[in-house]
Amino acid sequence: MYYKSCQWVNRGIEFRTDSLRLCCYGYLQGRETEYQTTIKENYHGELLDWNEIFKIKEEMKAMHKQGKYLEACKDCIYLCEKDWDEENYINHFTLNHWTKCNCNCIYCYTKDDKKAFNAYKEYPIYPIMKDMFKKGIIKKTEESCIIFGGGEPTILKDFDKLIDLFLKHGCKNIRINSSGIKYSKSIERGLKQGAISLVISTDAGCKETYEKIKMVKTYKKVWENIRKYAKAQSDNNLKVKFILYPGVNDTYEEINKWFDEVLKNKVTAVSLSVEQDWYNTHQPEFTPDIYEKIAYMEKCSKELNLDLEIYCEALAVLREHKSA
Numbered sequence: 439m440y441y442k443s444c445q446w447v448n449r450g451i452e453f454r455t456d457s458l459r460l461c462c463y464g465y466l467q468g469r470e471t472e473y474q475t476t477i478k479e480n481y482h483g484e485l486l487d488w489n490e491i492f493k494i495k496e497e498m499k500a501m502h503k504q505g506k507y508l509e510a511c512k513d514c515i516y517l518c519e520k521d522w523d524e525e526n527y528i529n530h531f532t533l534n535h536w537t538k539c540n541c542n543c544i545y546c547y548t549k550d551d552k553k554a555f556n557a558y559k560e561y562p563i564y565p566i567m568k569d570m571f572k573k574g575i576i577k578k579t580e581e582s583c584i585i586f587g588g589g590e591p592t593i594l595k596d597f598d599k600l601i602d603l604f605l606k607h608g609c610k611n612i613r614i615n616s617s618g619i620k621y622s623k624s625i626e627r628g629l630k631q632g633a634i635s636l637v638i639s640t641d642a643g644c645k646e647t648y649e650k651i652k653m654v655k656t657y658k659k660v661w662e663n664i665r666k667y668a669k670a671q672s673d674n675n676l677k678v679k680f681i682l683y684p685g686v687n688d689t690y691e692e693i694n695k696w697f698d699e700v701l702k703n704k705v706t707a708v709s710l711s712v713e714q715d716w717y718n719t720h721q722p723e724f725t726p727d728i729y730e731k732i733a734y735m736e737k738c739s740k741e742l743n744l745d746l747e748i749y750c751e752a753l754a755v756l757r758e759h760k761s762a
């Protein structure tokens with residue numbers, strides 16, 4: 439049936455540390471309503487009753503068919519009008535079930551209690567994924583995606599086993615966000631096969647700014663690892679990201695130095711984002727300055743022949759600017 443809905447309501451799930459949600463994008467419409475996309479509270483890694491989950495999805499789909507949307511979903515950039523199939527399956531999932539990390543970014547959601555987030559023991563996700571494959575819940579389609587959020591994926595206990603499982607089942611479009619501090623042979627293999635797309639956010643073009651943002655002394659190591667991944671990649675599937683953080687790294691000098699590092703390390707694709715808290719406290723009205731920086735980075739990427747991916751926060755800024 440043709441109606442306005444999103445992939446996540448239809449086919450998605452987000453595994454969180456203590457709950458399940460339809461997606462992880464509710465915050466784009468505001469922190470107060472993001473909880474509305476929760477489909478199971480108090481979840482700690484039990485095998486799932488998929489009939490129960492698909493029933494919730496059916497109710498949400500029925501709302502969308504009538505043109506009704508949760509506050510968290512109204513105006514979401516992931517809504518689109520198309521002919522949705524009626525079959526129940528999962529082909530979009532986000533793994534956000536752990537918080538431990540080997541980095542210490544000043545903008546990270548873990549910053550207020552790093553010690554507790556690093557000590558938090560994650561539930562094992564491998565048996566859940568295995569069960570989903572066994573029950574035929576996961577359907578591979580052109581639009582499928584598996585997103586690793588976290589925490590740092592490369593330090594997850596079952597990381598190599600999980601990647602093996604996904605690659606064995608022929609999964610593609612496995613999106614891994616990593617600090618880049620620990621080099622992973624599994625990621626290298628997935629990059630070579632074109633099944634993994636890796637994003638490493640360095641946010642800086644020099645050691646000083648990097649250390650100010652990341653609070654770890656790994657600037658050189660991370661760019662060395664990026665260079666190794668860049669060698670292994672098959673089709674622009676390594677991206678280095680810059681999160682524009684006004685007042686911290688948003689100078690033209692920093693941006694230019696970052697592009698120099700990108701070229702020096704043979705990176706062919708980049709990503710651009712805007713710091714989420716800054717975005718949330720400023721939306722929907724942004725100063726022209728942030729728009730100009732985004733436009734400048736778009737221009738540089740084009741001139742340097744770099745593939746550019748623009749994240750939802752930056753896209754929303756562009757959209758606001760155009761409609762102003």
Ligand SMILES: C[S@@+](CC[C@H](N)C(=O)[O-])C[C@H]1O[C@@H](n2cnc3c(N)ncnc32)[C@H](O)[C@@H]1O
Nearest residue numbers: 545546587588589590615616617639712713714
């Ligand atoms: C929470 S991180 C976890 C994965 C991994 N440790 C990393 O940072 O890449 C997932 C993604 O969100 C991005 N991210 C984290 N905090 C952010 C913030 N405050 N604003 C914008 N992006 C953020 C990271 O750059 C990363 O690409």
Ligand code: SF4
Nearest residue numbers: 444461464511514516
């Ligand atoms: S409309 Fe947006 S916020 Fe709502 S479930 Fe879909 S992706 Fe998530």
Ligand code: SF4
Nearest residue numbers: 539541543546589617
């Ligand atoms: S690397 Fe990722 S998880 Fe780790 S502190 Fe930075 S944003 Fe947070």
